[in-house]
Amino acid sequence: MGTQLNDRISVGAVFTGGAPAPAWFVWNGRRYTVTAVTMRWRTAEGSATVLHLGVTDGTNLFELTLNQQTLVWQLRSVDGGGGNG
Amino acid sequence: MDERVIFHVDMNAFFASVEQQYNPALRGTPIIVCGNPKSRTVVAACSYEAKAFGITNGMAVHEARRLCPGVRLVSGTPEKYVDVARRIFAVFAEFTNAVEIASIDEAFLDVTGASPFFGDAPEALARRIKQRIRAGEGLTCSVGIAPNKLLAKLASNLQKPDGLVRIRAGDVAALMARLPVETLCGVGARLKASLNELGIITCQDLGQAPEEVLTARFGVIGAILKQMGQGRDDHPVVPTQEGAAVKSMGHAYTLPRDTANPGEIYGTVLRLAEQVARRLRADGYQGRTVGLTIRYADFSGVTRHATQREPTDAGLAVCRAAIRLFERHCEPIAQRVRLIGVSVSGLTRRERQLSFLEEDARLARLDRTLDRLNDRFGECTVVRASAAMPLIAKSHGFLLRRSSPSRGLMLH
Numbered sequence: 001m002g003t004q005l006n007d008r009i010s011v012g013a014v015f016t017g018g019a020p021a022p023a024w025f026v027w028n029g030r031r032y033t034v035t036a037v038t039m040r041w042r043t044a045e046g047s048a049t050v051l052h053l054g055v056t057d058g059t060n061l062f063e064l065t066l067n068q069q070t071l072v073w074q075l076r077s078v079d080g081g082g083g084n085g
Numbered sequence: 086m087d088e089r090v091i092f093h094v095d096m097n098a099f100f101a102s103v104e105q106q107y108n109p110a111l112r113g114t115p116i117i118v119c120g121n122p123k124s125r126t127v128v129a130a131c132s133y134e135a136k137a138f139g140i141t142n143g144m145a146v147h148e149a150r151r152l153c154p155g156v157r158l159v160s161g162t163p164e165k166y167v168d169v170a171r172r173i174f175a176v177f178a179e180f181t182n183a184v185e186i187a188s189i190d191e192a193f194l195d196v197t198g199a200s201p202f203f204g205d206a207p208e209a210l211a212r213r214i215k216q217r218i219r220a221g222e223g224l225t226c227s228v229g230i231a232p233n234k235l236l237a238k239l240a241s242n243l244q245k246p247d248g249l250v251r252i253r254a255g256d257v258a259a260l261m262a263r264l265p266v267e268t269l270c271g272v273g274a275r276l277k278a279s280l281n282e283l284g285i286i287t288c289q290d291l292g293q294a295p296e297e298v299l300t301a302r303f304g305v306i307g308a309i310l311k312q313m314g315q316g317r318d319d320h321p322v323v324p325t326q327e328g329a330a331v332k333s334m335g336h337a338y339t340l341p342r343d344t345a346n347p348g349e350i351y352g353t354v355l356r357l358a359e360q361v362a363r364r365l366r367a368d369g370y371q372g373r374t375v376g377l378t379i380r381y382a383d384f385s386g387v388t389r390h391a392t393q394r395e396p397t398d399a400g401l402a403v404c405r406a407a408i409r410l411f412e413r414h415c416e417p418i419a420q421r422v423r424l425i426g427v428s429v430s431g432l433t434r435r436e437r438q439l440s441f442l443e444e445d446a447r448l449a450r451l452d453r454t455l456d457r458l459n460d461r462f463g464e465c466t467v468v469r470a471s472a473a474m475p476l477i478a479k480s481h482g483f484l485l486r487r488s489s490p491s492r493g494l495m496l497h
Contacts, residue, residue: 036109038106038107038108038109039103039106039107039165039169040168041162041164041165041167041168041169042164042168043164043168044463045463046460046461046462046463046466047460047461052164052165054107054108056109061107061108061109061110079108079110
């Protein structure tokens with residue numbers, strides 16, 4: 001678990017068959033290039049389905065979410081690697 | 086009749102493997118998945134790298150850290166595991182309709198008819214399933230293939246991780262002769278000790294033991310144990326969508342610190358009771374028997390049940406029954422409490438009957454309103470105030486919560 005956030009971000013993503021694959025995102029004015037999507041999972045937040053994506057820029061691990069009702073992207077956490085050990 | 090072909094698919098160190106897949110920096114390192122690492126918690130799952138240090142599931146985290154000081158702690162994310170498991174079960178369903186989900190990380194598949202349909206031998210079919218899971222999720226699993234569920238589960242345990250073992254009918258006698266009884270599913274440490282006292286060490290010993298000796302010692306399960314020792318099991322794979330009936334629902338919670346504070350204890354009992362009742366309503370069940378489990382700081386504990394006159398799915402009714410159990414069996418509070426659990430069993434499908442009591446009807450409306458609010462805005466957005474306040478409020482007040490507790494709004 002890294003630093004927990006709830007920051008709105010801009011994301012460039014390719015949608016293939018309805019599944020978004022983020023290519024890059026901008027957070028705090030800096031653009032990050034996504035090199036891999038490590039995991040996808042869905043949760044329900046009230047009546048909205050939220051898609052969670054683990055993505056990495058090769059250095060850090062980010063958890064992005066897409067609220068499929070509001071279509072808002074958020075950055076939920078940043079992890080420099082490793083756990084809480 | 087042709088021999089059945091049953092698969093038992095067991096995901097290897099599932100929660101830990103999902104976390105290692107999610108976070109590439111954790112791959113190849115000892116990790117444990119637990120509750121909030123900053124609070125007292127136990128190991129829910131551990132990676133194979135952690136198992137190599139002697140860490141096991143259920144171990145206290147401080148003990149795991151003693152065994153492996155460099156172990157990484159990862160806070161578990163149940164939603165992540167459930168969603169990954171759902172995708173894996175969907176892969177199984179592509180190969181056979183007979184998929185019995187045994188738990189979040191294991192399932193039985195009856196592929197008796199499916200194997201020829203796909204033009205593959207069972208082993209090749211198993212490899213295709215393993216490859217699909219690895220390609221889709223990056224995860225490995227062990228597959229046991231056998232003529233029945235008992236042996237299929239035994240087979241999947243014989244080779245981990247990433248195993249594939251087939252037990253054919255002709256192999257069973259030789260296998261039973263060399264495997265110790267505890268390799269059979271359902272034979273735990275206490276049963277193993279009892280069997281060993283009777284001179285039963287291997288599965289073969291169990292299969293050859295006189296049934297009357299086993300029945301005299303273990304009662305009605307004696308005959309079943311003998312069958313298990315012979316590798317026999319006629320239980321069918323029951324597709325989960327057809328569903329065996331749910332027997333009970335419950336929630337348990339380890340407190341952030343041991344406490345003898347009645348307000349904290351009662352508040353937790355109430356919150357757990359509300360959660361259980363909400364699940365009952367969501368799944369269309371009612372139950373007659375309410376259970377309460379209290380575990381104390383020294384790990385001793387009590388579990389008590391009370392059967393109600395009528396089945397219920399009402400939050401307040403479950404709360405009241407759980408509180409009565411606590412008052413009757415746990416007061417005065419003898420020592421600090423570590424864990425609290427509330428369950429409801431004796432479940433039946435809900436049959437909505439109109440109550441002549443206005444109070445019952447009013448509380449049912451209240452529960453439905455709470456459910457709608459929490460469905461729309463998220464779990465625990467609105468909870469009974471008595472479950473959130475440090476001391477029990479006997480009123481039916483409510484607490485409206487937002488994401489920040491400091492912005493909470495109390496409604497009485």
